[in-house]
Amino acid sequence: MKGFLRSCGMQYRDWFDQYGTTYRYKAALGAGDIICTADAGIINHVLTKNVYDYEKSPMIRPVAERLVGHGLVWAEGNDHKLQRNLLNPAFSIENVRNMAPTVQECNERFITALENHLLTQPEATGVVDVQEWTAKLTLDIIGRVGFGHDFQLGQSPEALRILEGWKNQATMGFDKSAMLGMALLRLFPALSSAPVAALKAQEEIRETIKSIARGIVQEARENLAEDGGWGEKVKGATDIISLLLRSSVTDNGLTEDELLDNIVTFVVAGHETSSGTVNYTLYELAKQPELQTQLRRELAEFRTEHGGREPTFEEYMSGNKLPLLDAITKEALRMYPAAPQTERIATKDDILPLRNPITTTDGKTLTELRIKKGQSIFFPVLGMNRINSRWTNDADVFRPSRWFPENAHELPDKSQLASAGWNGSLVFSAGVRLCIGYRLALYEFKIILASMIRRFVFHDEGIKLEFKQVGSLQPRVVGRESEGVQVPIRMSFVQEEDEF
Numbered sequence: 001m002k003g004f005l006r007s008c009g010m011q012y013r014d015w016f017d018q019y020g021t022t023y024r025y026k027a028a029l030g031a032g033d034i035i036c037t038a039d040a041g042i043i044n045h046v047l048t049k050n051v052y053d054y055e056k057s058p059m060i061r062p063v064a065e066r067l068v069g070h071g072l073v074w075a076e077g078n079d080h081k082l083q084r085n086l087l088n089p090a091f092s093i094e095n096v097r098n099m100a101p102t103v104q105e106c107n108e109r110f111i112t113a114l115e116n117h118l119l120t121q122p123e124a125t126g127v128v129d130v131q132e133w134t135a136k137l138t139l140d141i142i143g144r145v146g147f148g149h150d151f152q153l154g155q156s157p158e159a160l161r162i163l164e165g166w167k168n169q170a171t172m173g174f175d176k177s178a179m180l181g182m183a184l185l186r187l188f189p190a191l192s193s194a195p196v197a198a199l200k201a202q203e204e205i206r207e208t209i210k211s212i213a214r215g216i217v218q219e220a221r222e223n224l225a226e227d228g229g230w231g232e233k234v235k236g237a238t239d240i241i242s243l244l245l246r247s248s249v250t251d252n253g254l255t256e257d258e259l260l261d262n263i264v265t266f267v268v269a270g271h272e273t274s275s276g277t278v279n280y281t282l283y284e285l286a287k288q289p290e291l292q293t294q295l296r297r298e299l300a301e302f303r304t305e306h307g308g309r310e311p312t313f314e315e316y317m318s319g320n321k322l323p324l325l326d327a328i329t330k331e332a333l334r335m336y337p338a339a340p341q342t343e344r345i346a347t348k349d350d351i352l353p354l355r356n357p358i359t360t361t362d363g364k365t366l367t368e369l370r371i372k373k374g375q376s377i378f379f380p381v382l383g384m385n386r387i388n389s390r391w392t393n394d395a396d397v398f399r400p401s402r403w404f405p406e407n408a409h410e411l412p413d414k415s416q417l418a419s420a421g422w423n424g425s426l427v428f429s430a431g432v433r434l435c436i437g438y439r440l441a442l443y444e445f446k447i448i449l450a451s452m453i454r455r456f457v458f459h460d461e462g463i464k465l466e467f468k469q470v471g472s473l474q475p476r477v478v479g480r481e482s483e484g485v486q487v488p489i490r491m492s493f494v495q496e497e498d499e500f
Contacts, residue, residue, distance in 0.1 A: 007467045016383060017389060022039045034376040035377045053348060063471065069264055087243060126491065135166070136155075138275040139159055142266060146241065162267070173470025210263075217244075268471075270440070272472055277338060282449075286461070333425070339469075340380070340473045342379050343377065344377050353368050418430045454494065459490040475487055
């Protein structure tokens with residue numbers, strides 16, 4: 001039990017380093033055994049080739065239901081196929097490119113507000129909880145690009161309820177009783193509806209967003225109905241709200257509750273995960289001022305070489321136009337995946353192929369594992385991204401240069417990676433469950449980080465963060481646990497000497 005009180009993923013990583021890429025351990029409270037793996041053979045078999053033969057575990061699915069209802073994240077089997085096929089067009093590369101101007105507009109409003117805040121501090125420098133600020137921005141972005149709703153940079157009444165509710169439930173998730181509760185869910189799934197404060201806090205977030213969603217849907221229907229025939233108008237549309245509305249008027253389409261739950265899904269997943277990755281990157285960059293300067297220089301040189309203009313969507317998404325920014329993105333997602341672990345349950349007996357054979361205690365070599373229906377298979381994404389033997393024995397070091405082409409020999413062998421995951425990893429899951437909005441998430445991350453680095457300098461305050469999965473990867477400061485989730489970083493304005 002003590003090992004699992006450590007920062008998220010570290011116990012699993014240590015066991016990978018000690019026992020290899022697949023091992024079995026006993027679940028708490030006698031709830032059976034769990035296969036924990038970073039083996040590419042099992043990953044591709046379970047999460048890509050036979051994805052609908054493996055369902056989310058009773059520790060994951062109830063959490064998804066409480067937070068976002070019966071939307072895309074919760075759905076399984078045919079329900080998932082229907083919802084995924086319906087929503088895929090909304091996140092095509094063309095559609096995400098069309099979102100770029102709105103993302104830029106939201107980002108500039110955010111930067112201006114942050115500048116004004118910093119100007120109110122003595123000598124225009126101060127400690128800022130970047131967790132609080134970036135969450136306002138990413139909530140703004142998903143509201144605007146997804147549903148045409150303005151959360152007023154986190155200042156609207158509904159935005160304040162969402163942000164405060166999320167912070168409260170994340171803070172509660174660090175309590176030891178929350179870990180015990182998750183262990184009990186494995187034995188008694190019905191406990192997911194128990195009147196527990198942390199569980200009720202998650203439900204309150206869902207209901208708050210769902211009430212907003214009802215208003216968004218009603219307004220969209222009224223706007224479309226002004227000239228009559230609104231059902232016809234959404235037939236060719238590819239934005240999220242139009243796709244959801246279109247499905248609601250077709251046979252075997254989404255129910256009204258599923259429509260609303262998918263809005264909740266995109267508001268929660270679309271704002272919280274993106275902001276977290278930015279926060280943890282700033283935390284790392286604050287400890288490496290020279291790396292900040294290098295990134296600032298790369299961004300300045302790009303503008304100089306392109307007549308003072310900002311990068312386009314394609315240039316941000318390209319891996320070679322801003323190579324350091326791209327490398328920082330990959331390193332940040334490696335070290336701090338928003339979804340740091342996931343688990344699946346076999347719905348039938350099966351055989352798991354092993355890329356890395358296992359030697360048993362009696363000396364036998366196994367190239368496959370026979371499993372029974374109901375077997376739990378656990379994928380500790382953060383832990384597998386920190387396996388020292390794969391990452392030149394410095395897996396806990398934030399070192400973006402490992403991603404430069406000339407250092408390709410320092411990266412794990414491709415045969416050990418998830419073939420259908422982004423960048424060979426599970427940071428966005430894989431296969432048909434690959435995060436539907438991953439392109440938007442990557443673009444958001446890059447433009448937000450670039451804008452913040454150009455305007456501000458981030459200073460190391462000597463804090464240490466620890467992490468837990470509470471819906472997504474959540475941080476708190478060691479020694480200041482009572483203050484709840486936060487990422488406090490001292491900020492100041494970029495001066496001329498900071499640029500080069």
